[in-house]
Amino acid sequence: MDSSAGIRDLLKLMWEAMEFKLFEINQTPVTVSSLAMFFLILFIFFFISRLFNAGLLRKILIKSSLEQATQYTIIRIGHYLLMIIGSIVAFQFVGIDLSGLAVIFGLLSVGIGFGLQNITSNFVAGLILLFERPIKIGDRVVVGETEGDVIAINMRATTILSLNNIAIIVPNSEFISSKVINWSYGDTKIRIIIEVGVSYGSDLQLVLKALREVADNNPAVLGNPEPDVLLENFGDSSWNMKLRVWIDHPQRHHIIRSEINCAIVERFRQYGIEIPFPQRDVHFKTPITLNKQS
16 A cells, blocks of 8 residues: 555656646746657657658659759758648647747747857758759869868758868858859859960970860860960060860869879970970179189
8 A cells, every 4th residue: 555655646746747837938838748748749750851851752852853952952941841840730739829930930039139140040041052052962162261062051051071071061151141162053164274384495386286285185174165275474484375174073173184284294295395494594783803812
């Protein structure tokens, strides 16, 4: 009898603890049990979203002809929609009336007042990135001094994988408020410019021929638009030439530039074209007298 009474008292105490009122929202009491159910429902919808995105939706999108960035956008939007629906269901289960979602926006404004401005701005910026798509998954971008490929656009931040295989986490608001160089935006064709100096004693037509051959022999260089060679200006010790070529692989622009530079060195040696060293002539206005010791 004593043990059964003790169990009943313990269960009663636990029930009272679970029904303890923490606060009220719109004259609706929020208890420990209702709050626990609220987070449980959110977790369930989060789990469903992960299964839905990783399973059915991803398998369907892989079979479609949509590009990778569009597939990623659909998956992220689907996740956000499921979480919004889960939030509404969770609030309704607790018994809070979400007329016009006023409570959610009210809570959001309270959160902003407690220092969540950056989180909110990054979330809104993330939505802008997903819909407006100034950057997308797979783009080669330069943010500040960091160059890399966009591999994820999340709720708060975007992940960029640098050329050294280092993940750079950039707040989404940086892409909206700061200058970002996107090598892959719209048309993937880009033009790279290689500058080289040749001595004044060189055969100009032979120099033009050599540079054109370098461009034509590189398989990464596009034939349309055609590469061109310019005599940019007359330097102190050289003709300053400029080879301009178009490529359609922005991620490989460093490698292609190196290949062209190496080919220029080899072609110039084959044709006997000299790349001069910087030269400086020193003139003395007055003769220098050397004192001879007797």
